[in-house]
Amino acid sequence: MARTTQKARKSTGAPAPRVSLTEIELDKEQATRSSKRLIQKSKQSAGAMVKAAKRNKEDLHNEFCTRCKNGGSLLKCDYCSRAVCIECITPPAEAVNTGQFRCPHCHLHPDGQKKRAIAPYKAFSSIDVATVLTGGATQRETFPVCNAGPVIVLSIRLASIPADGAPAALVYHNLYTYMPGEVVRVELAFDFGSHEGVLAFGDEIDGLIKRVKGGDLKGYDAFAVYIMDHTDTERGDLHFTIDNKGADEVSTVLDALLPSRLMKLIARRGPARSTLTLLACGAVVTEKAARKSLKAFVERSPFVWVMAFSQPNFQPSIANHLVMDAAIAWFSHSKQPETTFGDQQRLGAHTDVFIIKPGEPVTRFLWSHVARQPFGVPTPLQCGRCMSLLSWRKPSIKKDGKADALQISMKCKYCEYVFTVDRPDGLVKFTKGKISSTGHGDWYKQIL
Numbered sequence: 001m002a003r004t005t006q007k008a009r010k011s012t013g014a015p016a017p018r019v020s021l022t023e024i025e026l027d028k029e030q031a032t033r034s035s036k037r038l039i040q041k042s043k044q045s046a047g048a049m050v051k052a053a054k055r056n057k058e059d060l061h062n063e064f065c066t067r068c069k070n071g072g073s074l075l076k077c078d079y080c081s082r083a084v085c086i087e088c089i090t091p092p093a094e095a096v097n098t099g100q101f102r103c104p105h106c107h108l109h110p111d112g113q114k115k116r117a118i119a120p121y122k123a124f125s126s127i128d129v130a131t132v133l134t135g136g137a138t139q140r141e142t143f144p145v146c147n148a149g150p151v152i153v154l155s156i157r158l159a160s161i162p163a164d165g166a167p168a169a170l171v172y173h174n175l176y177t178y179m180p181g182e183v184v185r186v187e188l189a190f191d192f193g194s195h196e197g198v199l200a201f202g203d204e205i206d207g208l209i210k211r212v213k214g215g216d217l218k219g220y221d222a223f224a225v226y227i228m229d230h231t232d233t234e235r236g237d238l239h240f241t242i243d244n245k246g247a248d249e250v251s252t253v254l255d256a257l258l259p260s261r262l263m264k265l266i267a268r269r270g271p272a273r274s275t276l277t278l279l280a281c282g283a284v285v286t287e288k289a290a291r292k293s294l295k296a297f298v299e300r301s302p303f304v305w306v307m308a309f310s311q312p313n314f315q316p317s318i319a320n321h322l323v324m325d326a327a328i329a330w331f332s333h334s335k336q337p338e339t340t341f342g343d344q345q346r347l348g349a350h351t352d353v354f355i356i357k358p359g360e361p362v363t364r365f366l367w368s369h370v371a372r373q374p375f376g377v378p379t380p381l382q383c384g385r386c387m388s389l390l391s392w393r394k395p396s397i398k399k400d401g402k403a404d405a406l407q408i409s410m411k412c413k414y415c416e417y418v419f420t421v422d423r424p425d426g427l428v429k430f431t432k433g434k435i436s437s438t439g440h441g442d443w444y445k446q447i448l
Contacts, residue, residue: 236290
């Protein structure tokens with residue numbers, strides 16, 4: 001007899017009855033007393049070291065060097081927001097405080113032109129001498145925007161989901177290296193199974209708003225919100241209480257987790273920089289009604305983009321790499337999250353990624369590998385005819401020009417059965433270049 005053992009599940013999907021949040025009632029006086037006790041307990045057990053953000057809002061120049069991504073004494077470009085440290089460029093004495101300084105990016109792309117202008121680099125307008133840029137590239141990006149700005153990493157999780165290992169914590173630590181003293185993590189847990197739980201969470205939201213308006217978080221102008229929750233596997237509803245006892249429509253639960261008073265505060269904090277990542281199982285975007293409800297929420301929200309995932313048994317830890325890279329790309333380099341997908345093969349093998357932006361169609365991104373996951377369809381581990389394991393020959397690719405494919409097929413070594421996947425309608429190759437036959441694979445996108 002096969003031996004079995006029971007382990008805790010890492011995925012975030014489970015059936016739950018649909019229950020209206022508005023039906024949650026409890027004696028108000030008793031709930032308020034209990035709520036205060038819960039809030040006091042949470043304040044004693046959680047929190048983060050916070051340093052009030054100090055930033056000259058009139059100076060929009062980057063706070064880190066565009067070459068080495070470090071700080072120090074910076075030369076500010078007169079043509080864009082970039083800066084270069086004096087460790088990477090040593091300005092001649094005669095150039096100091098005279099003329100204009102042009103960063104390497106603006107030299108290569110004068111007036112914003114895309115094609116590189118190849119010519120000796122003359123950084124200082126006051127002297128007609130080529131400038132020496134110290135060293136080579138130290139990271140993959142070449143002369144990116146390398147900005148910083150106060151960010152609140154707001155982690156909201158269903159009370160039954162452990163906080164340890166949550167992607168939001170890793171995002172905080174990763175951002176802190178770019179923004180020491182300008183990033184803080186706030187952890188909130190919710191259980192709306194009783195009126196008491198609703199009041200307790202509301203008190204925590206009010207406490208956060210008070211801190212942002214006039215407390216230790218005054219000056220923080222962006223939110224990176226991460227919600228960890230379970231979803232109903234059939235309807236895509238989000239759970240609002242523990243033990244799979246209740247779920248409701250996506251927009252209803254999100255409105256409870258991010259009430260209008262908090263959303264208005266986020267919208268008023270300055271330039272549109274705030275984002276939301278929904279770490280829940282895939283029915284929230286694969287079920288049409290749930291996706292429509294999520295899209296409706298996004299349209300009235302202050303978030304620049306919202307990211308969600310399609311895997312029915314989504315494991316948030318597999319998304320750690322992506323959420324960290326996406327946060328750095330957006331909050332430091334002003335790049336969209338999808339620009340980081342090229343390094344996300346492990347995540348792509350696990351789940352598609354959905355990006356939802358206000359005023360734009362929902363976009364699905366999927367990872368394709370000619371042998372392992374053609375056009376996002378996982379290759380069977382077993383032949384569908386003879387049941388042999390891992391029996392596929394080298395893939396045969398019907399190409400669509402040099403950079404794409406129309407069909408990918410594999411033949412079983414044992415019985416010659418052919419497994420074939422055609423490229424779905426509307427699927428467009430997102431990564432540049434020829435079809436990758438290495439472990440890197442390719443990313444595709446589809447407008448829904």
